[in-house]
Amino acid sequence: MPDLNFLAPVPEVVLAHNELLSPQAFGQKLKIHSKQDGMPDLQGVHVAIIGVLENRNAVNYIGEDFNLNEIRNALYKLYPGSWSTTIADLGDIYKGETVEDTYYALKETVSELVKLNIIPLVLGGSQDLTYPMYRAFDNLIPMVNIVNVDSKFDLGDLTQPIKSDSFVGKIVLEEPYNLFNYAAIGYQTYFNSQEQIDLMETLYFEAYRLGQVSNDITLVEPVMRDANIVTVDLGSMKASEVSLNQKVSPNGLDGKEICAITRYAGISNKVNALGIFEYNPSQDDDITCGLISQMIWYFVEGINNRVDDSDFKDEHIYQKFITLVDSEELIFYKSIKTGRWWIEIPFLNEINNKLKRHTLLPCMHHDYLDACNNQIPERWYKAYQKNCV
Structure with a gap:
């Protein structure tokens, strides 16, 4: 059994809600880490959902706590497709004594799962959690490609401590240097300084503006096909698509576009980890939770449609x-x-x-x-x- 001791069981209130669902519902098909039954057997599991209740490095953090119960409720009541994929919900990583403790717990958990050929699907607070996900690959693959679906590049002030809007700068600057490519999907120019735009060019990183992506969503496919880690900032969504506390900008991706993007991530044979971050609960939470649950659904749908077509030793294919x-x-x-x-x-x-x-x-x-x-x-x-x- 791998070392997954940092994970707390899925809350009982979610499991009680799950008991009332149809036997055909998504939640009834999951392997679930529960207080009563403990950690499920991971044999044959393809995707593992992990919650991370850490948001202390969020730019606008004011001491609030949150949970992921409503996202799980929305996800569990969906109906799965005709899938062969086995999915587990392994529960939550709670805040450590320090943010670095949480980072360590997430890094070790992601590393253990990837070694088992299980794709971690991380749901979280602040997007700086991408950094420990990246560090989880230090001893697994020689170079890492990251795709960030975001309205901002998140390069930040490279001299300052890590925050949710500056984690990429830490990835670029900190040894060991394992980042090969960084691609930003759906960025909005007015949210990024000219210096950051110039730096993206200088580093030969890729950047696709919101207008480009909206005009032709297929631009995302080859970028995702070469990604190891995909990280999604829910702030990339247009305000009309999300709940009250989630509204960031009148412009952004719509629900259909973000689901297409996560499906492309799922189809990619190289994507080893997906993170969906910057979830901010509010009283009218249904829309955001529904959106996240559908993003997850399409990611799993993509995984079920993976085709290994990159064996170029056989000239007949x-x-x-x-x-x-x-x-x-x-x-x-x-x-x-x-x-x-x-x-x-x-x-x-x-x-x-x-x-x-x-x-x-x-x-x-x-x-x-x-x-x-x-x-x-x-x-x-x-x-x-x-x-x-």
Whole structure:
């Protein structure tokens, strides 16, 4: 049995509510960590829901506590799809004596689950909890890609202590340096200083504005296909989509878009962990809790539709296309099974780094069309530049 001692059981009030649900409901299909029965057997579990009741590093923290009971109630009463995925709700990590104690508990829990090939689905307070999720991978994979669905980049003041709006700066600056790529999805320019926008460019990170994502949600798919950790700030949602205390901006993603994004995260074969953060309960909580429960539903739906199509050793399952842009030869691969595209990034053998697994970069069909029209795809350019650093 893995060491999951930091997790407290799902509250009894939630389990009582679950008892009243239809036998076909989501909550009736879960393996649940309860006070009566203890930690469930994790054999065959694919996804583990974890609550983290930590919000002390939130920018607007004023001492309030919260729980995730209403989210669980909303999730449990949904009906699962025709899934083969086994899901467990492992309960909550409570606030430690210090925030660092909570970070340690989350880091160890995520690490243990990922070692078991279980995807942790972390529900939490402040988004700085992404940092211990990232640190959980220190000894698991050589380099990590993070996708942040947020209206802000969360780079913050790199000289200040970590906060919910500055955790990315800590990830970038703190050893060991395991971050390969950081991508921001749905950012809104007026919430980010020009210095931060310039820094994203300097670091060759990816940033997709809200308008780009809303105009073509499929832009998100190749970004998610290369992600290890996906973190969602509920502040990225437009005010009309959420409850009273959750309202941040009149502009933002709508419910359909965020569910499509979490489904893309689920479909990705590389996504090992998902975090949904910045939940702020209020009296009219039903809408936000319903939205989060549907985001989770679509994430699991995506996992059930995963297809392993990246074995490029078998030339019968892909097509290869070679184009010439200026003096650069670009090599594309298309999966015959799924129709998904990749572009090859030449690995620089003279550089002793950890990037060999990033030599194939997910892309879209239009990237190939751009290359045919003598335009270098932006994703390829940024990845190539990082490879050269």
